Amino acid sequence: MENILSFLGQLISSLIPPSLLSWQTFFWLGVFIFFFVNLGFNLAIRQFFLSLLSIDEIFKQLRKTLTPPKPDSWQTLLWISIFSWAMSLLPAREWMQGFIATCAWFFLIPGIHWFMHEEKFKVFDLTLNIKKGLTIGGLYLAPWITGALICTLLFSGLPEEERTRIALLSWPPISAVIAALPKFIGIGPKYKTPNPEARQDLVILLLSNLLLSCWFQLFFLTQSWLVDYPSLITEDLSKSAFVIKFVNNPTESRGVTILDQAEVVLKEQLDGRSWSQVERWLLELEPQMQQLEDVVMTRISPVKENSLWGLQGQVLPRTEYQMQMMAVWQGPSADGTGYYLMKSCQITRVPDTRRSIARTVASTQIARVTCDAVTDPTAGQPGDGGGMLSEGVKE
Structure with a gap:
């Protein structure tokens, strides 16, 4: 026993660093680093598994939300659209890829439009009224979102310099038509003639969106003028009813x-x-x-x-x-x-x-x-x- 204690005493004394530049110093420094690295690694592993459990719970909630409750639902259209886009990657010919991808758009757009009419959408134990959230000041914005998606589909094949201009000019009237369609559909469904009060709202809706298109056209027209005639920006436009200078820095003629x-x-x-x-x-x-x-x-x-x-x-x-x-x-x-x-x-x-x-x-x-x-x-x-x-x- 005395021999063992003597050996341990000599071992401990030999491990005490005689100076900063000694092998004992580097030995204890290595032990110290190993301890904290091991501790950090164990904590990281534990946090990783906890995050995996939370991610798994999130995926369960998402799967529950995106699982179609019945065949005729917006989730069904969404999954068909995703499947169509996946299938568009398989054909070797470009025209076949484009055709299948276009079919995916045909399912995606009505699916999103349907989703925006949800009044009791449950996600993560919360019930959301999507339709109410998209209504601002009595104006339901879903038709304009759907109109933007339709314009993206219709004009995606145009040259880049023309795509934005034509899409913005077409977006307001297309959205107005989408917003007006429910007024012409009755129970059945069957066609119905809007009542006089609804007709007045439809006229205001159509004309206001056509006015918006005109403003877009004026914007693109003035921008093209400034490209072709840059000296116009130096003119005094303070009396103009439709052109406003946001930058007051003087521009050289x-x-x-x-x-x-x-x-x-x-x-x-x-x-x-x-x-x-x-x-x-x-x-x-x-x-x-x-x-x-x-x-x-x-x-x-x-x-x-x-x-x-x-x-x-x-x-x-x-x-x-x-x-x-x-x-x-x-x-x-x-x-x-x-x-x-x-x-x-x-x-x-x-x-x-x-x-x-x-x-x-x-x-x-x-x-x-x-x-x-x-x-x-x-x-x-x-x-x-x-x-x-x-x-x-x-x-």
């Missing part, structure tokens, strides 16, 4: 882009050229501006709006030389008179320092072009498009 590019082209054509060539260019300002406009339009992004912009120029009299370039908007505007933007450029002559004075009798004069920023839009049209040259350009 396309005329600014045209004038900035015109400045680049003008410098390419005149900057650094001899003064006599520049004066000859200014004497033929009207055809030169037309050529400059053609070059500018090829350098900016092509949109339909480009054809509604014109580029004009004039040289102010008794200046050497101040040239004004104007981007004139000839399209629709808020006040009907149009507008124009202006950029002023100073064309001055300076000595040509690139040439040696020894090689020339007199220093050669060349042109330098500097331009100011584009001015704010001015309502109306410019009074003169280049007729003020006789006094401004000297031969």
